[in-house]
Amino acid sequence: MDKHPNIILLMADQMRGDCLGIAGHPDVKTPFLDALAAEGVRYENAYSACPTCVPARASLYTGMSQEHTGRVGYEDLVPWNYTHTLAGELSKAGYYTQCVGKM
Numbered sequence: 895m896d897k898h899p900n901i902i903l904l905m906a907d908q909m910r911g912d913c914l915g916i917a918g919h920p921d922v923k924t925p926f927l928d929a930l931a932a933e934g935v936r937y938e939n940a941y942s943a944c945p946t947c948v949p950a951r952a953s954l955y956t957g958m959s960q961e962h963t964g965r966v967g968y969e970d971l972v973p974w975n976y977t978h979t980l981a982g983e984l985s986k987a988g989y990y991t992q993c994v995g996k997m
Contacts, residue, residue, distance in 0.1 A: 898987070898989060901984070901989070902934070903980075904927075904930075905950075905951065905954060907947045908947075911937075911938065911940070914927055914928060914931065915928045916928040916931045916932060916936070917936075917938075943959065946967055946968055947968075948968055949966055949967070952965045954980070955976075955979055955980050955981070956976045956978065956979055956980070957978065957980070958976075963976070981993065
């Protein structure tokens, strides 16, 4: 069996990228996130095309723009029926996926 690298994707609501100890923030203490970031990948110039959380998460999960997911605001009555998702594509590649929190 092929050995896949472990993937942990953390997506926080309303957290600026510089609010981590590893990013040089003088007051914020984030030792566990700093340890993960030190041995993984941390995007320093990544921005969401949508300022609201539900459409941003849907875009990350599907790889589609907000207008194509049907989620353009906080209203979340659109069914989560998408042909391709990040979890589905990772599953096809042999990963076991788990979502904790809100999607």
